Amino acid sequence: MIKVDKDECDFCGACVAVCPADCIELFEEDIEIDIKKCTECKLCIYVCPIEVISYVEHETL
Ligand code: SF4
Numbered sequence: 001m002i003k004v005d006k007d008e009c010d011f012c013g014a015c016v017a018v019c020p021a022d023c024i025e026l027f028e029e030d031i032e033i034d035i036k037k038c039t040e041c042k043l044c045i046y047v048c049p050i051e052v053i054s055y056v057e058h059e060t061l
């Protein structure tokens with residue numbers, strides 16, 4: 001699944017603009033990815049200018 005490091009994200013919106021599944025929601029100081037809608041295309045990973053999005057096999061608690 002796709003994960004965002006919310007502490008590092010600067011909420012630029014680049015990932016939102018590129019997501020073909022339209023499943024990233026940006027708030028004033030928060031970002032949420034609807035993993036049920038995410039197709040794991042990884043475009044958001046490539047487009048994030050500060051590389052705070054990553055792909056993990058399983059969610060780590
Ligand atoms: S991996 Fe693709 S579908 Fe999933 S959040 Fe990123 S851009 Fe959207």
Ligand code: SF4
Nearest residue numbers: 009011012013015048
């Ligand atoms: S592209 Fe990266 S820095 Fe910009 S909003 Fe998305 S996760 Fe945050």
